[in-house]
Amino acid sequence: AQSVTQPDIHITVSEGASLELRCNYSYGATPYLFWYVQSPGQGLQLLLKYFSGDTLVQGIKGFEAEFKRSQSSFNLRKPSVHWSDAAEYFCAVGEGGSYIPTFGRGTSLIVHP
Amino acid sequence: DTAVSQTPKYLVTQMGNDKSIKCEQNLGHDTMYWYKQDSKKFLKIMFSYNNKELIINETVPNRFSPKSPDKAHLNLHINSLELGDSAVYFCASSTRGLSEQFFGPGTRLTVL
Numbered sequence: 001a002q003s004v005t006q007p008d009i010h011i012t013v014s015e016g017a018s019l020e021l022r023c024n025y026s027y028g029a030t031p032y033l034f035w036y037v038q039s040p041g042q043g044l045q046l047l048l049k050y051f052s053g054d055t056l057v058q059g060i061k062g063f064e065a066e067f068k069r070s071q072s073s074f075n076l077r078k079p080s081v082h083w084s085d086a087a088e089y090f091c092a093v094g095e096g097g098s099y100i101p102t103f104g105r106g107t108s109l110i111v112h113p
Numbered sequence: 114d115t116a117v118s119q120t121p122k123y124l125v126t127q128m129g130n131d132k133s134i135k136c137e138q139n140l141g142h143d144t145m146y147w148y149k150q151d152s153k154k155f156l157k158i159m160f161s162y163n164n165k166e167l168i169i170n171e172t173v174p175n176r177f178s179p180k181s182p183d184k185a186h187l188n189l190h191i192n193s194l195e196l197g198d199s200a201v202y203f204c205a206s207s208t209r210g211l212s213e214q215f216f217g218p219g220t221r222l223t224v225l
Contacts, residue, residue: 036216038154041219043117043203043205043217043218044205088154090156100146100169103155103156105153105154105155108154
């Protein structure tokens with residue numbers, strides 16, 4: 001069965017600093033990978049996804065993520081964080097033919113002015 | 114033109130009561146889901162419907178009963194509410210198979 005690990009429960013960065021949120025997955029074949037963002041009091045919104053092809057994927061709001069098969073990772077990055085990026089970030093993994101992705105426990109991003 | 118909507122947004126009720134949460138999507142998706150998010154933000158899938166048929170039914174107390182009157186609606190009825198049912202419930206939808214999910218704004222249920 002697939003699983004997802006987000007090792008950081010909280011990450012604190014200063015506004016304007018770069019950001020990397022870690023995600024490791026456990027799955028035998030090539031997984032379907034997602035990053036979602038949940039702003040306070042809101043539902044989840046897709047930032048980006050990887051199904052195949054170029055391992056560096058671009059998403060909305062200036063985010064990108066890189067699929068590294070050798071490390072079973074799909075880390076999320078942003079070069080310069082804005083205060084509005086403060087939110088909960090979820091990594092999810094799924095397998096083809098399944099309807100349901102497995103979500104990580106989430107990383108809470110705190111942005112200091 | 115909200116994509117996935119849920120009502121109500123907040124629900125406060127007493128233990129033992131029965132309550133329902135409604136969900137509608139206008140995206141034309143085939144598949145809809147209910148998730149429960151606990152106080153630690155952990156997301157747990159509860160149910161999934163595809164074209165009005167139940168396809169996923171995780172280990173959830175049978176006090177929870179989903180109902181899909183048509184492809185665009187998936188409601189959640191909860192009987193005999195317990196304190197542990199307090200959580201945020203999210204509805205989501207997607208096209209058939211594993212793909213991007215579109216989430217509703219959530220319903221915060223508080224059981225007193």
